[in-house]
Each structure stands twice: as structure tokens, then as C-alpha cells.
Amino acid sequence: MFDRTMSTLHPEHSIRASHGLLSASDLTVTLDGKTLLDIPSIRIDAGGPTIVMGPNGAGKSLLLRLLHGLVLPSRGSIFMQGDPLDAKRRRRQAMVFQSPVILRRSVRANVEFALAAHGVPRARRRSEAIRLLTVAGLQDKARQSAPSLSGGERQKLTVVRALATRPEVLFLDEPTSNLDPASVMAIENLIMNASAEGTKIVLVTHDIGQAGRLGEDVLFLHQGRITEQTPLQAFTVSPKSQEAAAYLSGELLI
Numbered sequence: 662m663f664d665r666t667m668s669t670l671h672p673e674h675s676i677r678a679s680h681g682l683l684s685a686s687d688l689t690v691t692l693d694g695k696t697l698l699d700i701p702s703i704r705i706d707a708g709g710p711t712i713v714m715g716p717n718g719a720g721k722s723l724l725l726r727l728l729h730g731l732v733l734p735s736r737g738s739i740f741m742q743g744d745p746l747d748a749k750r751r752r753r754q755a756m757v758f759q760s761p762v763i764l765r766r767s768v769r770a771n772v773e774f775a776l777a778a779h780g781v782p783r784a785r786r787r788s789e790a791i792r793l794l795t796v797a798g799l800q801d802k803a804r805q806s807a808p809s810l811s812g813g814e815r816q817k818l819t820v821v822r823a824l825a826t827r828p829e830v831l832f833l834d835e836p837t838s839n840l841d842p843a844s845v846m847a848i849e850n851l852i853m854n855a856s857a858e859g860t861k862i863v864l865v866t867h868d869i870g871q872a873g874r875l876g877e878d879v880l881f882l883h884q885g886r887i888t889e890q891t892p893l894q895a896f897t898v899s900p901k902s903q904e905a906a907a908y909l910s911g912e913l914l915i
């Protein structure tokens with residue numbers, strides 16, 4: 662009803678809003694006759710972080726790659742604000758992978774490389790890199806070789822590097838697994854700042870505490886299917902799907 666009223670006044674706006682920030686329908690990924698993802702419809706709206714949860718092998722990483730345009734679906738296509746996800750729109754997204762690649766250069770050069778790849782003029786790259794590293798508390802490491810960073814520092818660098826491009830959407834695939842509490846907190850702060858500045862975060866995590874600290878809603882995946890998408894608080898108290906309930910109680914292994 663609301664949409665129809667709006668569409669009379671602002672047809673263009675209403676159509677776009679009704680698509681969500683990211684959307685797809687009838688989406689499948691099949692490999693060697695095996696269906697890895699089967700998603701009749703998905704919609705991720707602008708706003709607070711969307712948490713993607715589900716047991717190992719559920720398809721979380723694959724879903725992120727798909728939404729970022731790194732993997733092409735066997736059927737269906739991805740839309741960003743209602744438009745097909747083409748190269749131009751993909752550049753408005755960034756992703757931090759589960760096993761991120763670090764360049765064998767200094768910490769600062771890693772960030773400058775990302776800035777260069779996004780067309781930031783050479784003259785501004787150094788100061789912008791230092792500014793970003795300072796936000797992450799990595800300013801003292803700027804000249805250190807990136808591969809020599811600790812695990813937590815490395816993860817911070819990869820988040821900083823992804824944020825350097827000021828993406829509209831940032832996909833984060835388990836960015837804090839295996840980190841100590843201080844590093845987890847530092848990365849969560851970077852994520853919260855980015856979210857407050859308008860970047861849409863889509864975050865895979867197994868950490869229900871982290872989901873609670875950061876998330877607005879939860880998308881739960883099981884065996885390549887979305888079993889529910891629920892506001893965070895409702896999800897933690899009483900998930901709608903049996904699979905999510907079993908996962909939260911530690912009973913769902915695959």
C-alpha cells in the first residue's frame with residue numbers, strides 16, 4: 662500500500678527502493694550436478710549490518726562471492742539498487758576474504774595500492790593511507806613489511822584496505838576468526854565506523870556475540886538455502902527456522 666502511494670508520487674524512487682540494495686531471484690549455483698546454492702529470492706537492504714550465519718559448508722562464502730560478482734550464478738542474476746551488477750557497480754563494493762591476500766610490500770604501500778586501483782591521484786595516496794592506518798591504530802606499522810604483521814594486524818590491514826575505496830557495500834568473510842579479544846574489538850570498531858558512515862556491511866560470522874554487537878538482521882543459510890532472514894534480536898531469542906535453532910544450540914553440524 663505504502664509502495665503504491667509512493668509510486669504515484671515518485672515512481673522511479675519507489676521502484677528502486679522496492680528492490681533493496683542487493684537483490685536476486687531464482688538464483689542457483691550448480692557445479693558438477695551438485696546444487697551449491699538454491700535461493701528463490703534474496704534482498705539485502707541498506708542500513709545496519711546484515712549478518713550471514715550458518716554451519717560450515719552452508720554456502721556463506723559462495724553467497725558473498727556471488728553478491729560481489731566474483732562467481733557467476735548458473736541461473737539468475739544479481740541486482741544492485743535494481744540494476745544488474747555490472748563492472749561499474751562492482752567497483753562500489755569491496756570484500757575481505759576468509760584468507761586475504763597481502764602484498765609483499767609495506768603496510769602503507771598495501772593501502773596505497775588499493776587507493777591507486779580506485780583512481781585516487783598519487784599526490785593524495787600517502788596522506789590518505791596514513792589517515793586510514795591511524796584510524797585502525799596501525800600508523801606505527803606503516804613502514805613495516807605487511808607479511809610480517811601479526812594475524813590481528815594483518816586482518817586490520819585488510820579491512821582498512823577494503824575501506825580505502827569507500828565502498829557502498831563491504832563484504833566481510835569471518836574477518837575476526839582466530840583473533841584475540843583486543844584485535845576483535847579493533848576490527849569491530851572499524852566495521853561500526855564504516856557502517857555509521859553509510860557503508861552497508863554484509864558480515865559472515867559464527868560468533869553470536871559479535872552478531873549481537875554489530876548486526877541489524879541475520880540471514881541464515883543451511884545446505885545452500887536461506888532458511889530465514891530475521892531482525893537480529895528476534896533471531897537470537899527465537900529463530901524462525903528449525904535449522905537456525907539447532908545451529909544456535911550447537912546441534913547443527915552440517
Ligand SMILES: Nc1ncnc2c1ncn2[C@@H]1O[C@H](COP(=O)(O)OP(=O)(O)O)[C@@H](O)[C@H]1O
Pocket residue numbers: 692697715716717718719720721722723724
Ligand atoms: N570452487 C568450488 N568448487 C567446488 N565446490 C565448491 C567451490 N566453492 C565452494 N564449493 C562448495 O560449496 C559449498 C559451500 O562452500 P562455502 O561457501 O565455502 O561454505 P561456507 O563458507 O558456508 O563454509 C561447499 O560444499 C564447498 O565444498
Ligand SMILES: [Mg+2]
Pocket residue numbers: 721722723759834
Ligand atoms: Mg566460508
